[in-house]
Amino acid sequence: MSAIASNLQAVRARIAEAAIAAGRRPEEVELLAVSKTWPVDRVIEAARAGQRAFGENYVQEGVAKALATVDLDLTWHFIGPLQSNKTRLVAENFAWVHSIERFKIAERLSAQRPPAFPALQVCVQVNVSGETSKSGCAAEEALSLCRAVSVLPRLRLRGLMAIPEATDDACAQRAAFGRLRSIYNQLRADGLPLDTLSMGMSHDLEAAVAEGATIVRVGTAIFGERRNA
Numbered sequence: 001m002s003a004i005a006s007n008l009q010a011v012r013a014r015i016a017e018a019a020i021a022a023g024r025r026p027e028e029v030e031l032l033a034v035s036k037t038w039p040v041d042r043v044i045e046a047a048r049a050g051q052r053a054f055g056e057n058y059v060q061e062g063v064a065k066a067l068a069t070v071d072l073d074l075t076w077h078f079i080g081p082l083q084s085n086k087t088r089l090v091a092e093n094f095a096w097v098h099s100i101e102r103f104k105i106a107e108r109l110s111a112q113r114p115p116a117f118p119a120l121q122v123c124v125q126v127n128v129s130g131e132t133s134k135s136g137c138a139a140e141e142a143l144s145l146c147r148a149v150s151v152l153p154r155l156r157l158r159g160l161m162a163i164p165e166a167t168d169d170a171c172a173q174r175a176a177f178g179r180l181r182s183i184y185n186q187l188r189a190d191g192l193p194l195d196t197l198s199m200g201m202s203h204d205l206e207a208a209v210a211e212g213a214t215i216v217r218v219g220t221a222i223f224g225e226r227r228n229a
Protein backbone atom coordinates (compact mmCIF):
# COMPACT_ATOMS: atom_id res chain seq x y z
CA MET A 1 0.00 0.00 0.00
CA SER A 2 1.28 3.50 -0.82
CA ALA A 3 2.14 5.90 2.01
CA ILE A 4 -0.79 8.12 1.09
CA ALA A 5 -3.19 5.16 1.05
CA SER A 6 -2.07 4.06 4.50
CA ASN A 7 -2.20 7.63 5.85
CA LEU A 8 -5.74 7.96 4.50
CA GLN A 9 -6.70 4.74 6.20
CA ALA A 10 -5.24 5.99 9.49
CA VAL A 11 -7.04 9.34 9.23
CA ARG A 12 -10.35 7.64 8.43
CA ALA A 13 -9.81 5.43 11.49
CA ARG A 14 -9.18 8.51 13.68
CA ILE A 15 -12.39 10.09 12.39
CA ALA A 16 -14.38 6.91 12.98
CA GLU A 17 -13.03 6.48 16.50
CA ALA A 18 -13.75 10.11 17.41
CA ALA A 19 -17.25 9.89 15.95
CA ILE A 20 -18.12 6.72 17.83
CA ALA A 21 -16.72 8.19 21.08
CA ALA A 22 -19.07 11.15 20.56
CA GLY A 23 -22.08 8.92 19.84
CA ARG A 24 -22.04 9.87 16.16
CA ARG A 25 -21.89 7.76 13.02
CA PRO A 26 -18.53 7.93 11.17
CA GLU A 27 -20.39 8.59 7.87
CA GLU A 28 -21.60 11.91 9.29
CA VAL A 29 -18.07 13.27 8.91
CA GLU A 30 -16.64 13.87 5.44
CA LEU A 31 -12.88 13.87 4.96
CA LEU A 32 -11.57 16.72 2.81
CA ALA A 33 -7.98 16.01 1.70
CA VAL A 34 -6.05 19.29 1.64
CA SER A 35 -3.54 18.92 -1.19
CA LYS A 36 -2.12 22.47 -1.21
CA THR A 37 1.58 22.65 -2.16
CA TRP A 38 1.57 18.99 -3.30
CA PRO A 39 1.88 18.08 -6.98
CA VAL A 40 -1.09 16.58 -8.79
CA ASP A 41 0.39 13.07 -8.79
CA ARG A 42 -0.23 12.98 -5.01
CA VAL A 43 -3.86 13.88 -5.64
CA ILE A 44 -4.12 11.06 -8.16
CA GLU A 45 -2.53 8.67 -5.65
CA ALA A 46 -5.09 9.68 -3.01
CA ALA A 47 -7.91 9.35 -5.56
CA ARG A 48 -6.74 5.82 -6.34
CA ALA A 49 -7.03 5.08 -2.62
CA GLY A 50 -10.68 6.13 -2.76
CA GLN A 51 -10.46 9.81 -1.73
CA ARG A 52 -12.96 12.00 -3.62
CA ALA A 53 -13.00 15.47 -1.99
CA PHE A 54 -9.94 17.75 -2.17
CA GLY A 55 -9.24 21.18 -0.71
CA GLU A 56 -6.92 23.92 -1.95
CA ASN A 57 -6.24 27.39 -0.62
CA TYR A 58 -4.36 28.99 -3.49
CA VAL A 59 -6.58 29.74 -6.48
CA GLN A 60 -4.30 29.11 -9.47
CA GLU A 61 -2.76 26.02 -7.92
CA GLY A 62 -6.20 24.56 -7.18
CA VAL A 63 -7.54 25.34 -10.64
CA ALA A 64 -4.55 23.65 -12.27
CA LYS A 65 -5.11 20.47 -10.24
CA ALA A 66 -8.87 20.49 -10.85
CA LEU A 67 -8.28 20.80 -14.62
CA ALA A 68 -5.62 18.08 -14.58
CA THR A 69 -8.01 15.63 -12.89
CA VAL A 70 -11.33 16.32 -14.67
CA ASP A 71 -11.62 12.69 -15.75
CA LEU A 72 -11.36 11.44 -12.13
CA ASP A 73 -14.68 12.93 -10.99
CA LEU A 74 -13.25 14.62 -7.87
CA THR A 75 -14.91 17.40 -5.89
CA TRP A 76 -12.81 20.54 -5.37
CA HIS A 77 -13.26 22.80 -2.35
CA PHE A 78 -11.70 26.26 -2.10
CA ILE A 79 -10.68 26.87 1.53
CA GLY A 80 -8.26 29.82 1.44
CA PRO A 81 -8.42 33.61 1.52
CA LEU A 82 -10.22 34.94 -1.57
CA GLN A 83 -9.61 38.32 -3.22
CA SER A 84 -12.11 39.96 -5.60
CA ASN A 85 -9.88 39.57 -8.64
CA LYS A 86 -9.85 35.75 -8.22
CA THR A 87 -13.54 35.09 -7.70
CA ARG A 88 -14.26 34.23 -11.34
CA LEU A 89 -11.68 31.45 -11.43
CA VAL A 90 -13.12 30.02 -8.23
CA ALA A 91 -16.74 30.31 -9.44
CA GLU A 92 -15.80 28.47 -12.64
CA ASN A 93 -13.63 25.70 -11.21
CA PHE A 94 -14.68 24.73 -7.69
CA ALA A 95 -17.77 23.00 -6.30
CA TRP A 96 -17.42 24.49 -2.79
CA VAL A 97 -16.02 27.61 -1.10
CA HIS A 98 -15.50 27.41 2.69
CA SER A 99 -13.99 30.85 3.21
CA ILE A 100 -16.70 33.47 2.65
CA GLU A 101 -15.87 36.37 4.98
CA ARG A 102 -17.49 39.32 3.18
CA PHE A 103 -20.75 39.81 1.30
CA LYS A 104 -19.03 41.42 -1.67
CA ILE A 105 -17.06 38.25 -2.40
CA ALA A 106 -20.19 36.09 -2.16
CA GLU A 107 -22.05 38.46 -4.49
CA ARG A 108 -19.30 38.21 -7.10
CA LEU A 109 -19.19 34.41 -6.84
CA SER A 110 -22.95 34.24 -7.37
CA ALA A 111 -22.81 36.56 -10.39
CA GLN A 112 -19.88 34.65 -11.91
CA ARG A 113 -21.10 31.09 -11.32
CA PRO A 114 -21.77 29.65 -14.79
CA PRO A 115 -25.55 29.13 -15.30
CA ALA A 116 -25.04 25.56 -16.52
CA PHE A 117 -23.30 24.54 -13.27
CA PRO A 118 -25.04 23.49 -10.06
CA ALA A 119 -25.12 26.18 -7.36
CA LEU A 120 -21.78 26.87 -5.68
CA GLN A 121 -21.87 25.31 -2.18
CA VAL A 122 -20.57 27.79 0.38
CA CYS A 123 -19.70 28.19 4.04
CA VAL A 124 -19.22 31.43 5.92
CA GLN A 125 -15.90 31.55 7.77
CA VAL A 126 -16.18 32.79 11.34
CA ASN A 127 -13.40 34.01 13.60
CA VAL A 128 -13.77 32.06 16.85
CA SER A 129 -10.36 33.01 18.27
CA GLY A 130 -10.87 36.75 18.77
CA GLU A 131 -8.02 39.16 18.18
CA THR A 132 -5.42 36.45 17.64
CA SER A 133 -6.95 35.55 14.28
CA LYS A 134 -7.49 37.84 11.32
CA SER A 135 -9.54 35.52 9.14
CA GLY A 136 -13.28 35.06 9.27
CA CYS A 137 -16.13 37.41 10.03
CA ALA A 138 -16.76 38.38 13.64
CA ALA A 139 -19.15 36.07 15.50
CA GLU A 140 -21.63 38.97 15.91
CA GLU A 141 -21.73 39.46 12.13
CA ALA A 142 -22.32 35.80 11.26
CA LEU A 143 -26.12 35.97 11.30
CA SER A 144 -26.45 39.02 9.04
CA LEU A 145 -23.77 37.77 6.64
CA CYS A 146 -25.37 34.31 6.44
CA ARG A 147 -28.84 35.82 5.84
CA ALA A 148 -27.49 37.95 2.99
CA VAL A 149 -25.50 35.08 1.43
CA SER A 150 -28.42 32.66 1.72
CA VAL A 151 -30.53 34.59 -0.79
CA LEU A 152 -27.89 34.90 -3.52
CA PRO A 153 -29.26 32.95 -6.52
CA ARG A 154 -26.23 30.95 -7.66
CA LEU A 155 -24.93 30.03 -4.20
CA ARG A 156 -26.21 27.52 -1.69
CA LEU A 157 -25.27 28.36 1.87
CA ARG A 158 -24.39 25.11 3.64
CA GLY A 159 -22.85 26.18 6.94
CA LEU A 160 -19.90 27.59 8.80
CA MET A 161 -16.15 27.14 8.77
CA ALA A 162 -13.45 28.13 11.25
CA ILE A 163 -9.69 27.85 11.69
CA PRO A 164 -9.16 28.35 15.42
CA GLU A 165 -5.80 29.40 16.77
CA ALA A 166 -3.54 26.31 16.86
CA THR A 167 -3.12 24.80 20.32
CA ASP A 168 -2.19 21.40 21.76
CA ASP A 169 -4.60 21.89 24.64
CA ALA A 170 -7.57 19.60 23.93
CA CYS A 171 -9.89 21.68 26.16
CA ALA A 172 -9.03 24.87 24.31
CA GLN A 173 -9.56 23.08 20.98
CA ARG A 174 -13.00 21.90 22.09
CA ALA A 175 -13.91 25.34 23.39
CA ALA A 176 -13.13 27.02 20.06
CA PHE A 177 -15.03 24.41 18.02
CA GLY A 178 -17.85 24.63 20.55
CA ARG A 179 -18.14 28.36 19.86
CA LEU A 180 -18.60 27.67 16.14
CA ARG A 181 -21.10 24.94 16.93
CA SER A 182 -23.15 27.26 19.11
CA ILE A 183 -23.27 29.97 16.43
CA TYR A 184 -24.36 27.27 13.97
CA ASN A 185 -27.14 26.16 16.32
CA GLN A 186 -28.32 29.77 16.71
CA LEU A 187 -28.46 30.26 12.94
CA ARG A 188 -30.43 27.06 12.49
CA ALA A 189 -32.81 28.07 15.28
CA ASP A 190 -33.20 31.32 13.35
CA GLY A 191 -34.42 29.38 10.32
CA LEU A 192 -31.31 29.05 8.13
CA PRO A 193 -31.24 25.49 6.72
CA LEU A 194 -27.57 24.76 7.46
CA ASP A 195 -26.09 21.24 7.49
CA THR A 196 -22.32 21.78 7.43
CA LEU A 197 -19.71 22.53 10.08
CA SER A 198 -16.27 22.63 8.43
CA MET A 199 -13.78 22.41 11.27
CA GLY A 200 -10.81 20.34 12.39
CA MET A 201 -7.41 19.73 10.78
CA SER A 202 -4.60 17.19 11.22
CA HIS A 203 -3.80 18.08 14.83
CA ASP A 204 -7.29 18.71 16.20
CA LEU A 205 -9.78 16.66 14.20
CA GLU A 206 -10.83 14.59 17.23
CA ALA A 207 -11.90 17.72 19.12
CA ALA A 208 -13.74 18.99 16.05
CA VAL A 209 -15.61 15.71 15.53
CA ALA A 210 -16.53 15.69 19.23
CA GLU A 211 -18.05 19.16 18.75
CA GLY A 212 -20.06 18.22 15.67
CA ALA A 213 -17.81 18.72 12.62
CA THR A 214 -19.38 17.41 9.40
CA ILE A 215 -16.28 18.13 7.27
CA VAL A 216 -12.72 17.89 8.54
CA ARG A 217 -9.96 19.42 6.39
CA VAL A 218 -6.80 17.34 6.64
CA GLY A 219 -3.50 17.95 4.84
CA THR A 220 -0.36 17.00 6.78
CA ALA A 221 -1.69 13.72 8.20
CA ILE A 222 -2.43 12.52 4.65
CA PHE A 223 0.32 14.01 2.47
CA GLY A 224 3.09 14.72 5.00
CA GLU A 225 4.72 17.95 6.19
CA ARG A 226 4.55 20.75 3.61
CA ARG A 227 8.05 21.85 2.68
CA ASN A 228 7.27 25.40 1.60
CA ALA A 229 4.48 26.21 4.04
Ligand SMILES: *Cc1c(COP(=O)(O)O)cnc(C)c1O
Pocket: 034, 036, 057, 079, 080, 163, 201, 202, 203, 217, 218, 219, 220, 221
Ligand atom coordinates in the same frame (compact mmCIF):
# COMPACT_ATOMS: atom_id res chain seq x y z
C1 LIG B 1 -3.71 23.86 5.16
C2 LIG B 1 -5.11 23.92 5.63
C3 LIG B 1 -5.71 22.82 6.27
C4 LIG B 1 -4.97 21.50 6.55
O1 LIG B 1 -4.06 21.68 7.59
P1 LIG B 1 -3.20 20.43 8.15
O2 LIG B 1 -2.73 20.93 9.47
O3 LIG B 1 -2.09 20.23 7.19
O4 LIG B 1 -4.10 19.27 8.25
C5 LIG B 1 -7.02 22.92 6.66
N1 LIG B 1 -7.74 24.04 6.44
C6 LIG B 1 -7.21 25.13 5.84
C7 LIG B 1 -8.05 26.33 5.64
C8 LIG B 1 -5.89 25.10 5.43
O5 LIG B 1 -5.37 26.19 4.83
